Amino acid sequence: MTEVKSPEVPAPPAAVPAELTSERGRWHRVRPYLPLVVLLVAAILPYSTVQLPGIFEGPLNSPGTLQLLAICLIFGGLAAGYDLLFGRTGMLSFGHALYFAAGVYGTDVLITKAGLPLWQAALLTISGGTILAALLGAVALRTVGIAFAMVTLAFAQVGAILVARDFGGLTGGEEGLPLDVSGLPAGLVGVTNTVNLYWLALAYLALVVFVVHRVSGSATGRVLAGLRDDERRIGVLGLDPYRYKLVAFTLAGGLAASGGVVYCLIVGGASPHITSSELTLSLLVMVVLGGPGTRWGPVLGGILYMYLDHRLTAFGASDAVDSLPAVLSRPLSQPLFVLGTIFILAVYFFPGGLASLTPRLTLLRRSLTGGSSRRS
């Protein structure tokens, strides 16, 4: 029987031989600081009033654009957290939406129904979400491979049912539960303060990337990568695969729950669609589009997916699409159709996702320029 393995992650680009680096040496010295520069640019972005017609509707600092960006950043973080399971440990979980939804609904219910202040609600929700992930993970991880995927899917389905059936009138059922903003800090409420939420989302993304990076660089991370490649070998080395997988599952669940807290503040409430298995499927799409097991791939994939998901709706309603014959314009107005098609194509033609494009393009450029790049 075939073992379930993570898709083949392309090897990191081979170390560039010394003779090629002479002119690019400076670039290599700057490169480790590039993430910080990007973070800085992202942080001062709200001060810009640049109009990007076609890309965003308003100027960059308009609340609508900032909210869209904040949601994109949250999903970048979520995808990076999910990649800890899928890309780095090789666990195919179909229930990651559950922990995100636990974060969103936990915050919402604790603030709106129980009247707790934000910091208490956030703390309780994140610890609750982490404990939930640990408990369910302890059961689900007794199975492996596809059975694990099924069990996590089923657990997430329970979450979706609980939310939709509105037990005890807590979740608001199909309508969702708008957040009661009266008890929140003034800086997080109102359209004019969207910029603070944007920074919060950016901080969340930075935190997730930092945590995932540190974990995968640590000894634990190497065991996780070992589990992905060959679980039996880790067992032979005397390490307990179950325990390491549970650690990764719990950590990813906790990160997703914290993302839920921030998402709840940005959107101002909770709606049942975030509990659906479709959300987990889109997380999977984000990670695969970006490049599983890479540092920036899932983040980029998440941001791009959410951006397209929002903007394709507008694109579908635009004149350019409307003037097409109905056979074309109707499917194009469905973001999921476009994204699903891109996803299928990506699985076939770019198995490593966006992150694999850079080495490929480098190869292409080098072969095109031929001998000229081989100067020494």
Next chain:
Amino acid sequence: MDTVILLTLTGLGLAALYFLVASGLSLVFGLADVLNFAHGLFLGVGAYATWWAAGNLPGAGSDGFGFVLAVAFGVAAGTLVAVLVELVLIRPLYSRTIEQVLVTVGLSLAGVALLQATWGADARPFPRPEWTRGVTGILGAQVPNGGLLLVIAAVLVLGALLAFLQWTRYGLVIRAGVENREMVTALGIDVRKAFTLVFAIGGAAAALAGALGGVYFGTVSPGQGSSLLIFAFIVVVIGGMGSVVGSAYAAVAVGLLQQFVNYYGTSGLGDICVVGLLAVVLLLRPQGIAGKVATA
């Protein structure tokens, strides 16, 4: 007593629906190791094709022989889509399990969106013969005819499938392939033909489930398939992957449990009990009621 009989028979109707979806899923998974998320799409295609045929296809209609023709058209459409999916999308990724799952995930997203784009997101009234709206008195219980139709169809499909697997050459290849694919390949038999066949069978059963489910619920909507699919997955895991009989037992267990608990407990509790049953089965007997170990 009436209530118990009614609940049993409607539960069996639900079980029949689950079985029609799960039997194909189970065979596909058992033979080809593909967790087919696009199975809900086959169901949707079957339902919409039947709905379309009843209104537009000459000779087909919503009653009598015309309805049979419409359902046949729906089943043919579902089979065709399933075969195309296998040939065009699944086959090039032979033995790369995760990529196959990913492709079916993408297909389920894009396909449902396509149905939605073509016929709208709202549920449409389904054309159904007059007699399926009525009820039949069985032992004092008034049972809806649509449910009975589903049960009869599922029993027929189960019988036909078992006969096919038991007494035909391709049935033998499929059974052997579920047991040990490498050995069948080593004996010089092209298992991939069996893959296509299994996809066709699964697509046909799912399309039939779509058409008859439309009769049962009275409406058809793009999302119908994916909500049924999750319970079909649960049925497959409980029944044991690759086992048609196991799927039948599990479907009955899940359908009855869901119907009874939803009636006597709070609505929605039954769905949760089903997941509880899944957890218990997986912890006690990971290979399911009857099937190979569900590890890959």
